[in-house]
Amino acid sequence: MNFDLSHEKLFTYLLILCSIIISFGGVVRTHKTTYRACAVGRLNMAAAAAVVFRRNLFPLKLGQKACALHSSCALRDADPLPQASFFPPNDATMLPPGSFSDKVAFVTGGGTGLGRAMTQGLSQLGATCVIASRKLEVLQKTAEEITAQTGNKVFPVACDVRDPAAVAQCLDQMEKLTGLPDVVINNAAGNFVSPSEKLSPNGWKTIVDIVLNGTAFVTLELGKRLIRQDKGASFLAITTIYAESGSGFVVPSASAKAGVEALYKSLAAEWGRYGLRFNIIQPGPIRTKGAFSRLDPTGAFEKSMIGRIPVGRLGTPNEIKNLALYMSSHYATWMSGAVVRLDGGEYVSMAGEFNDLRKVSKQQWDLIEAMIRQTKGS
Numbered sequence: 001m002n003f004d005l006s007h008e009k010l011f012t013y014l015l016i017l018c019s020i021i022i023s024f025g026g027v028v029r030t031h032k033t034t035y036r037a038c039a040v041g042r043l044n045m046a047a048a049a050a051v052v053f054r055r056n057l058f059p060l061k062l063g064q065k066a067c068a069l070h071s072s073c074a075l076r077d078a079d080p081l082p083q084a085s086f087f088p089p090n091d092a093t094m095l096p097p098g099s100f101s102d103k104v105a106f107v108t109g110g111g112t113g114l115g116r117a118m119t120q121g122l123s124q125l126g127a128t129c130v131i132a133s134r135k136l137e138v139l140q141k142t143a144e145e146i147t148a149q150t151g152n153k154v155f156p157v158a159c160d161v162r163d164p165a166a167v168a169q170c171l172d173q174m175e176k177l178t179g180l181p182d183v184v185i186n187n188a189a190g191n192f193v194s195p196s197e198k199l200s201p202n203g204w205k206t207i208v209d210i211v212l213n214g215t216a217f218v219t220l221e222l223g224k225r226l227i228r229q230d231k232g233a234s235f236l237a238i239t240t241i242y243a244e245s246g247s248g249f250v251v252p253s254a255s256a257k258a259g260v261e262a263l264y265k266s267l268a269a270e271w272g273r274y275g276l277r278f279n280i281i282q283p284g285p286i287r288t289k290g291a292f293s294r295l296d297p298t299g300a301f302e303k304s305m306i307g308r309i310p311v312g313r314l315g316t317p318n319e320i321k322n323l324a325l326y327m328s329s330h331y332a333t334w335m336s337g338a339v340v341r342l343d344g345g346e347y348v349s350m351a352g353e354f355n356d357l358r359k360v361s362k363q364q365w366d367l368i369e370a371m372i373r374q375t376k377g378s
C-alpha cells in the first residue's frame with residue numbers, strides 16, 4: 001500500500017486530531033502555541049476545525065489565540081501593513097458642530113456597525129435620529145447610548161425592510177415622533193459568502209429582499225411622502241465596491257447592490273425636481289461583526305485582504321461616518337447621483353493587470369530590466 005503522507009498532510013491530520021481533543025474542552029500545545037477552544041458545547045468542534053482550516057491557509061502567529069466562529073470572542077485583528085503608518089484613520093467628526101441642528105435623520109440598520117457610527121455622528125452634530133431594523137433591543141441599547149453621549153434624541157423603531165407594510169408603519173411612527181426626515185441613510189443589508197451552486201431560491205431571495213427591495217420600499221415610500229409635503233431631503237445608500245465589478249461567492253449581494261445603485265442614480269435624475277438628492281457610498285472592507293462573521297467567519301482571508309489594499313489597512317466605521325455626514329449635509333447640496341468609493345485603493349488594486357508586480361524585489365527588477373533591454377526586434 002502506498003501511504004503518500006507529506007509533512008504538510010501529517011501536520012493537518014495532527015491538527016484535526018488536536019481539534020477533536022479541543023472540542024472535548026481541553027487545551028492543546030502545538031508548536032509552542034497554546035490553543036484554547038473559545039467555544040463551548042457544539043460550537044467547540046466547529047471553532048477548532050476553523051482554526052485548522054485557517055492555520056493551513058495562513059499560519060497563525062505564535063501566541064495568537066484562536067477565536068473563530070464564536071460570538072463571545074473578539075474578532076481577530078490582522079496586522080496592518082507598514083505603509084498604514086502613513087495613513088492613520090482620523091476618527092474625529094469632521095463637520096462643524098451644529099451641522100445637523102434642527103434636522104431629522106432616518107438610518108436603517110442604525111443599531112450596529114456602520115449604521116451606528118453614522119447615527120452617532122449625525123446625533124453629535126445636532127440631528128434628531130430615528131433608527132430602524134428588526135431587533136428592537138439592539139436599537140434601544142444603541143439609542144440610549146448615543147443619546148447619553150450627545151444629548152440628542154435617538155428613536156428606535158422595529159422594522160423589517162423586506163415587508164412594505166412594516167415599512168409604511170415604521171414611517172407612520174416616525175412621522176408622529178419627528179416628522180419626515182431631512183436625511184435618509186439606507187444602510188440595512190444582509191449577506192453571506194456561499195458558492196452559488198449551494199444557494200437556495202430562498203437564500204437568493206432573502207438577500208435581494210433586504211438589500212434591493214428593502215431599499216426600494218423605504219426610498220419610494222419616503223419619497224412619496226416627502227413629495228406630498230413638498231419637503232426636500234438627502235438620500236444616501238451604502239453599497240459596496242463589488243456592486244460595480246460583480247463578485248463570485250456573494251452573488252445575491254452583488255446583484256442587489258448593483259440594483260440599489262441603479263435605483264439611486266435613476267431617482268437622482270427623476271426626483272431632483274422635488275428637492276431630493278440621491279448619492280451612494282461604496283465602502284471597502286471595514287471590520288464589523290455583522291460583515292466579518294458572515295464573509296470571513298474563519299478569519300482566513302483577512303490578512304490577504306489587507307495585503308491588496310494599497311493603504312495597508314482596513315477602513316474604520318468613523319471614516320464612512322465622516323463621508324456620509326458630508327454627503328448628507330448642506331455642504332453637499334450640489335452633489336446628486338454621485339458614487340463615492342472609500343476603500344483604501346482596494347478596487348483599483350484588484351483591477352490592474354500588472355499590480356502583482358508589487359511583489360517584485362529591487363534585484364529582480366534589475367534582472368527583468370536587463371532582460372528587456374537585451375531583447376532586440378520583435
Ligand SMILES: CCCCC/C=C\C/C=C\C/C=C\C=C\C(=O)SCCNC(=O)CCNC(=O)[C@H](O)C(C)(C)COP(=O)(O)OP(=O)(O)OC[C@H]1O[C@@H](n2cnc3c(N)ncnc32)[C@H](O)[C@@H]1OP(=O)(O)O
Pocket residue numbers: 189190191192193194198199200201202203204206207240253284285286290291292294295296301302305
Ligand atoms: C476573499 C475573502 C474576503 C473576506 C471578506 C471579509 C470582510 C468583508 C469585506 C468586504 C465586505 C463587503 C460588503 C459587505 C456587504 C454586507 O452586506 S456586510 C453586512 C452583513 N450583515 C448582515 O448580513 C446582517 C443581517 N444578516 C442576517 O440576518 C442573516 O445573515 C441573513 C441575511 C441570512 C438573514 O437572516 P434570516 O432572515 O433569519 O434568514 P435565514 O437564516 O432564515 O436564511 C434565509 C435563507 O438563506 C439561507 N442561508 C442563510 N445563510 C446561508 C449561508 N451561509 N449559505 C447558504 N445559504 C444560507 C438559508 O438556508 C435560507 O434559505 P432556505 O430557506 O434554507 O432555502
Ligand SMILES: NC(=O)C1=CN([C@@H]2O[C@H](COP(=O)(O)OP(=O)(O)OC[C@H]3O[C@@H](n4cnc5c(N)ncnc54)[C@H](OP(=O)(O)O)[C@@H]3O)[C@@H](O)[C@H]2O)C=CC1
Pocket residue numbers: 108109110111112113114115132133134135136138159160161162186187188189190210214238239240241282283284285286287288289290291292
Ligand atoms: N463592513 C464592511 O466591510 C462593509 C459593509 N458594507 C455595507 O455597509 C452596511 C452596514 O454593514 P455593517 O455595519 O458592516 O453590518 P451590520 O450587519 O452591522 O449591519 C447591517 C444592519 O442591517 C440590519 N438589517 C438586516 N436585515 C434587516 C431587515 N430585514 N430589515 C431591517 N434591517 C435589517 C441589521 O439589523 P437587525 O439585525 O436588527 O435587523 C444591521 O443593523 C451594509 O449596507 C453593508 O452592505 C459595504 C461594504 C463593506
